[in-house]
Amino acid sequence: MANIALKDVRKTYGSIEVIKGVSLDIADGEMLVLVGPSGCGKSTLLRMIAGLESITAGTIEIGSRVVNNLEPSERDIAMVFQNYALYPHMTVRQNLAYGLKNRNTPKDEIDRRIADAANALEIEPFLERKPRQLSGGQRQRVAMGRAIVREPAAFLFDEPLSNLDAKLRVQMRVEIKRLQRSLATTSVYVTHDQMEAMTLADRLVVLNAGRIEQIGTPIELYEKPATTFVATFIGSPSMNLLPMEISESWKLAVNSVVPAGTVTLGVRPEDLHLAEPGSAENGIKIGVTVAAVELVGAESYVHGILPNRQTIVFRVPGRSRITVDEPLTVHADFKSLHLFDEVGKRLR
Numbered sequence: 001m002a003n004i005a006l007k008d009v010r011k012t013y014g015s016i017e018v019i020k021g022v023s024l025d026i027a028d029g030e031m032l033v034l035v036g037p038s039g040c041g042k043s044t045l046l047r048m049i050a051g052l053e054s055i056t057a058g059t060i061e062i063g064s065r066v067v068n069n070l071e072p073s074e075r076d077i078a079m080v081f082q083n084y085a086l087y088p089h090m091t092v093r094q095n096l097a098y099g100l101k102n103r104n105t106p107k108d109e110i111d112r113r114i115a116d117a118a119n120a121l122e123i124e125p126f127l128e129r130k131p132r133q134l135s136g137g138q139r140q141r142v143a144m145g146r147a148i149v150r151e152p153a154a155f156l157f158d159e160p161l162s163n164l165d166a167k168l169r170v171q172m173r174v175e176i177k178r179l180q181r182s183l184a185t186t187s188v189y190v191t192h193d194q195m196e197a198m199t200l201a202d203r204l205v206v207l208n209a210g211r212i213e214q215i216g217t218p219i220e221l222y223e224k225p226a227t228t229f230v231a232t233f234i235g236s237p238s239m240n241l242l243p244m245e246i247s248e249s250w251k252l253a254v255n256s257v258v259p260a261g262t263v264t265l266g267v268r269p270e271d272l273h274l275a276e277p278g279s280a281e282n283g284i285k286i287g288v289t290v291a292a293v294e295l296v297g298a299e300s301y302v303h304g305i306l307p308n309r310q311t312i313v314f315r316v317p318g319r320s321r322i323t324v325d326e327p328l329t330v331h332a333d334f335k336s337l338h339l340f341d342e343v344g345k346r347l348r
């Protein structure tokens with residue numbers, strides 16, 4: 001059990017700084033999820049915590065111990081990767097025991113830990129099999145098991161489920177959440193998957209080009225994104241962003257300090273509703289022409305084009321009878337609107 005603290009951590013490759021001063025406090029037992037576009041530095045940050053990558057500047061503490069100069073093996077952490085890298089010539093049991101044997105763990109202690117992990121992950125039936133005799137999901141469980149038997153101070157996950165098919169990912173996601181809760185082991189989890197990020201995280205970090213863009217609970221980031229970057233990164237389909245001129249009546253209506261001139265209005269696809277003809281709602285109305293309707297099951301995503309050619313997306317119930325080229329008016333309540341200044345910072 002341990003907290004992890006990063007203080008102004010930087011990483012430079014040659015002359016290029018890829019981690020530009022990251023400070024983070026991860027509480028003991030917390031599940032922190034890192035998201036961000038490809039190449040923003042997620043794996044680099046994780047590898048620096050693990051000790052697989054050196055730190056150019058700053059400090060990393062694990063359990064109040066500065067680990068900057070400690071070998072990975074001395075840091076008491078376990079890492080789970082996308083490619084689970086099991087030893088192909090060893091059985092599942094041997095794979096699980098390997099790291100413990102190397103640490104001279106007594107035999108009965110190894111047996112106990114393997115039994116516990118196998119039970120938690122429901123891999124008992126496979127213990128005597130070789131990895132090639134397992135499905136992808138079963139292998140991923142073994143990879144998890146290898147991390148669990150170590151009983152480390154922290155788990156580091158780098159997109160552990162991205163090789164699995166959609167159904168298995170959901171199943172493993174639920175399992176990882178359950179395991180992490182019951183073990184209460186401090187975890188840092190990197191993912192590309194929105195649903196994984198939202199559902200697994202106690203707190204979510206959005207990383208953008210080597211800097212923390214925002215950190216908070218998933219719902220905080222969803223409801224109050226600090227920037228247009230976070231606003232469009234969290235939530236699917238993405239928040240609609242519309243540049244607009246602010247008038248005096250508008251300032252009164254949104255009831256907040258809004259500078260004169262151009263701002264960006266943000267509105268989530270779920271906050272736009274078809275306007276009732278002739279109704280006078282307290283919000284904005286937007287006239288669009290339907291360009292596409294995507295039926296995704298319980299709901300449909302409607303893509304509408306504004307007179308200025310900009311596209312907005314909104315959600316409607318699955319079997320709505322909306323057709324392409326149809327003119328529609330959508331409405332959003334003032335309460336649901338997000339406002340950003342000209343550099344993308346949240347105003348409201």
Ligand SMILES: Nc1ncnc2c1ncn2[C@@H]1O[C@H](COP(=O)(O)OP(=O)(O)OP(=O)(O)O)[C@@H](O)[C@H]1O
Nearest residue numbers: 013014018036037038039040041042043044045192
């Ligand atoms: N050994 C290296 N030498 C030089 N540049 C590197 C090295 N490793 C990573 N980089 C660069 O550092 C940046 C961050 O890479 P990183 O692997 O951390 O990204 P990521 O956020 O994990 O991306 P992805 O989502 O694609 O996995 C990238 O621009 C990458 O090209």
Ligand SMILES: [Mg+2]
Nearest residue numbers: 042043044158
């Ligand atoms: Mg990566």
